[in-house]
Amino acid sequence: AQSVTQPDIHITVSEGASLELRCNYSYGATPYLFWYVQSPGQGLQLLLKYFSGDTLVQGIKGFEAEFKRSQSSFNLRKPSVHWSDAAEYFCAVGAPFNNDMRFGAGTRLTVKP
C-alpha cells in the first residue's frame, strides 16, 4: 500500500514569514495527493489536491503545493503566514480509482506574533 511521511512534527514560524511543510510519499505510480488542515477543535478540511496535470496546485487560504515526481514529494507552501494558520497539517496519498488513502502523522504549525 502507499505511504506518506511528514518529516517535521512541529514547525514554528513568525507571522508574515513564508512557510513550507514537507511531504514525501511512496507509491509505484502517479498518486493522488492531498493536504488537509485541522484547526484546534475543528474537523479536517481539504486545502488542496493533485491528481494530474500542472504540478503546482493552488488551494484555499493562499496555500499551494508542488508535486515533484523525481523527489516523491508534495510540499505545501504559503508565502506569508497568518496567525490563523496555526493548526495541524496532514498530507495524504491515494491510489487512482482506489479509495484507499493513507495519511501522514501530521505537522503542527505554530505562528509567532
Added chain:
Amino acid sequence: GAGVSQSPSNKVTEKGKDVELRCDPISGHTALYWYRQSLGQGLEFLIYFQGNSAPDKSGLPSDRFSAERTGGSVSTLTIQRTQQEDSAVYLCASSLLRDLNEQFFGPGTRLTVL
C-alpha cells in the same frame, strides 16, 4: 444531513467496558474509513469499507476492535474491553469512488477510558 455525522460526540467509559461508535456517511458515498487520532499523534488508519467488498482491516490495533457497515451506509466501530490507551478521537470519513478520493470527515467521537 449534508455531511458526515458521528455519534456520540463524547463518550466516557470505564476500563473493561465495551463501546460502540457510530458513523453516518454522506449519502451515496461508497467508501467509508475509520481513523484514530490520539493526543499529539497523527491520523492512524483503522479500517476501510468499499462498497460490498471485504473491508481492509489492516489498521485495527487488536482483536478488541471491530467494525461493520450495514447496508453499505451506516457504520459502527466497536471496542471491546476498553483500555486506557484506547482513549482518543475516533474519526470517520466517507468518499465517492472516482471523485479524486477526497474524503469528507465527520467531527469525531472523543473517547475517554477511565
